[in-house]
Amino acid sequence: MKLGRKRLGAWRMAMAAVLTIIMVLSPIHVAGAEGTRTEAVMDQSASVAEQVSPIMALYAPPWVYDFKGKDPSVLVKNGITYMAQEQLASMLTDMAWDVDVQKGIVKISGPNHTLSWAKDSKYAIVNGIKRKLSGALLYKNGQFYMPLRDVITWAGGTVKAANDRELIVAYTPLSVIGGDKNRWYWVRRDNGIVYSAVGSEMPYNIGKSSVQGYQSVSLEVKQLTNDSTLLTVTHVHGEPMLADDIYKLIVYKGKIVRQSAAYYYGFHSASSMNETEGQIVMLNGNELQLVRPDGSLQGRYDLEKLTGYKNEPFTVPYVSSSDGIALVEPYRTSIMLLVDLRTAKVIELYKELLPETEQKMLAEMKPYMNDFDYQGDRLAFVKRDGDTFVFNHGTLPVGEKTVQLTYTLKR
Incomplete structure (x- = not known):
């Protein structure tokens, strides 16, 4: 594979008008769109504010979902907003996903984060500890649905209500991931720390690089x-x-x-x-x-x-x-x-x-x-x-x- 790319001059010049917004995303727990209901929040090994290096701020635009609309990736059950696993994976791009439909298990892992969850259970193994979550892992329409706030908060993001029908999900990937289930690698975009893991095990630190990528x-x-x-x-x-x-x-x-x-x-x-x-x-x-x-x-x-x-x-x-x-x-x-x-x-x-x-x-x-x-x-x-x-x-x-x-x- 060749590095870099042949550039199209006209496209590059057109992009000159695009401003780069740089800010730090801080984790704030906000009551969800389900009225005054407070959902369970998973423990985190470190807050986003602690993880982000002061010399490199990161920002990703938030996602907006209409939880009362016809979006098939979102459903509400017993006052809890669920999101399809595939849609969650499109946001949590720095996580390794292992989805086994036959066994009914979803496993997610990233630096300082692991989650293992079985279908129809409210209990999951969160960062190595068994936790009761706000809702069970559901299987519907050929895919898994997971309680949105539980997963996003565990990963280091936030979920809040924009109005009476829209949710704003904010998550900034702190790492870039490569490899496969036989051996995953993560490189932190802010501080250059490199992690590795086999399958869905907890990633471990294998050294520090000079990488910075915002x-x-x-x-x-x-x-x-x-x-x-x-x-x-x-x-x-x-x-x-x-x-x-x-x-x-x-x-x-x-x-x-x-x-x-x-x-x-x-x-x-x-x-x-x-x-x-x-x-x-x-x-x-x-x-x-x-x-x-x-x-x-x-x-x-x-x-x-x-x-x-x-x-x-x-x-x-x-x-x-x-x-x-x-x-x-x-x-x-x-x-x-x-x-x-x-x-x-x-x-x-x-x-x-x-x-x-x-x-x-x-x-x-x-x-x-x-x-x-x-x-x-x-x-x-x-x-x-x-x-x-x-x-x-x-x-x-x-x-x-x-x-x-x-x-x-x-x-």
Whole structure:
């Protein structure tokens, strides 16, 4: 999987008008829409206010439900508002869900939270302790329904009445989750703590990362060996969503043993090669690191020093440690460089591959460095075939057509 994305300039510019609202959601227990009835509230290991780091505030827009309408995901029974499990899962996106219809059991887990509940029972195992809740777990219309306030409050959110027929549900996911029931991983968006668990067991702390993500955050999990896993966290943010923060974490024998962070801002692609010759490709600031699955370093290279390009991040579309060569792109300049990692020899490939008219145009555009207009050399690495590198090249005007160009190593 490639990191980052090719951006659509027009879409990015349109998003510039969107303001990022940042605020902390505090847990407040409010009487529900069922008149003066007070529903049971589950114990929490820590309040949201205690969990949120002071240096990173999070906010998610609230959900509004018409509990007197025809919404099939909501039903009211004995004065208690229930919500379908699938709808709850769409809000509690940082939780792992294990739903067994045949056994009639729903299990939910996340950092510092576990819940196990059997059909038709008012009792559930909440954070390891048996609790009586406000209503039983129901099964209706082919899915489970759970007392809304119980589950949302347990997770760290709030439920309150907007009027005599609408409920406002507020919940901010504090983590991003990845993996599957064989091994789940969570990365906290505010403080970077990483958790892991098998199935629905209580997640445990496996280390602290530098991750911070208050807008669009994704987590990719890749098993490297039986003992090693690569976690890739991508945070897309800013106005208008032009920033990519890419974090890589290597988990070895249940602990974080190495991590990296690279930050990009602009219209160009932030994609880099992920693996090469059994090593993980990690970019930590301006440093290229080739890392074994156990977290040990195979090699490290200062790209700023090697290339001479200053004050900008880099992407690495290709690298071979055995040959000691890499394709390196300074992010803003967006010029494909062939770098000899051993001798520091650098070849600007556009001078080898593009016609003189395009070379001249590129040289004239470079000083202006306008991210929106400046396209760089428009060379995109496709593959290596022996000593030959294949590139796609977008001709001018942009979008006119794409041609393939090749460069052969000079041995």
